[in-house]
Amino acid sequence: MPSFSTPTPTSRPIARIWTVLRQWFDTAPIEGAGITADHGIDWLRVLPFVALHVACLAVIWVGVSWTAVLVALELYVLRMFAITGFYHRYFAHRAFRTSRAAQLVFAILGASAVQRGPLWWAAHHRHHHKHADTERDPHSPRRGFWWSHMGWFLSRSGFQPDLSAVQDLRRYPELRWLDRFDIAVPIALAAGLFALGLWLQHAAPQLHTSGAQLVVWGFCISTVVLIHVTVTINSLAHKFGTRRYDTRDDSRNNFWLALLTFGEGWHNNHHHFPGAARQGFRWWEIDLTYYGLRLLAACGLIWDLRPVPAGLRRLGRG
Template structure:
């Protein structure tokens, strides 16, 4: 067993592929702006409408254990695809695993309806390079003084940023993954994975309750689950850059937030993550619940993951907080 330092892992685009300078201020055509706005509007409102319909139907049809199981099960699976797959594996390469598992994680993350894998990785690496500075696509700073400025910053970082087109040149920020034919294939099949993300819970619901079960499965395990997953992920961008504690010097306004840490499966320990972006473990204290890291640890124990990266005691101290060394995590 061996703990690998996080200090040598590439996190900037020039270290992961073709060199990429800071992107210029975007000047998008009206057509691109309309397409981006319409796509985001549909992606936000349809799951919300699904929640309203699901609540209305509950008064007449009830809320079954199958509905509950599909909501929780699909949430845990697809959000794990985002947190373990999209984020910790593909974006920051904090551990290694077999190709079939990479496909599964990429497919599950795509079922969250957060966009194709390579677009997600590129935008997130862009965020890390410019976190809370000019060029950050979803920083809540600066958006003016007072409560109105706080609201504008929260709105932009939570969902407002998604109404803008994808930045030009974003593919350079995922150049290493674009050269991997299997990962490129997974990313290009996003429409298929997204469809399966709502078809599977509907099919399971049908198996247990006929067409009524199919509809409630589609609503609770599909649309409502997508809504919850979206806002849990967006809270990392908004809440975790506005409210919480900053135990480490991360050169930005990232914060640790207990509530987001729980609902986002460990992603809410955001200051920890920005201080050590290549670490597979975000909850660095024993009490900081990190579901995603627990799964990675189980994968290690089963021989399904290796070269898991954690910050060394020296790296922890250099960032401003002293604590006991982390346990070994990789063989």
């Protein structure tokens, strides 16, 4: 019979490094390492996130071109819409219906934003609404700005959410795959941008771009800006703005955040009635995501957009 010895102090760091390396590519729960209450930053695991920020400095060497800037802007717009329209309003709140094929396409686009998989995103967000601005809220600014902005998803406690909250999504194997291998789509996007840049460098030299330049602008810079703008809804939209509705949390409406996040800044509206496809309740509250959803509905790609009940809308001030 084989004997099993207690791991030596030398073997523990090696096992830890191996575990982290695996989790960079495969986020499936590891036996004996389930959901934890440890709020410390898992620096080893988040090295790729740190590297993404550092890589933006490569702009010093690759330079800038209008081609690269336009690619960065286009990817910001496309991926922000995928996050706000589908990761948030569809996967987290089921604010409309769509086909399984369209669901997969927009899940892939959302995954390219480097905000983990659709199940992870929706599970954390549903938990947030259930416990908004309480001790159980994963990213309340009552714990401090940096925690609500980044600390919560860089911590050990944020790595593995309670997926029992998203049983409706777990029945789709393709969504489970995207969630487990959440780095696959970002790697494919970066590789595609590099290949596109190489081709343009030879096919259209007048554009003054390259593979490295498109990766730095189209992937690194665009993604870093996208991530930080998205999480301002956690860190800023519960601190700055106006409150039309007396919700049980600290949510606020913020015009400037609404512009940057395509409508998510009407956050007090959203917490008043989370299930609506529209977050700008008044005609003057610009909600670019909702306009995009209406366009998709007109094309027959989505349907049954859930409205805001008139009675609930009238309860607010102004």
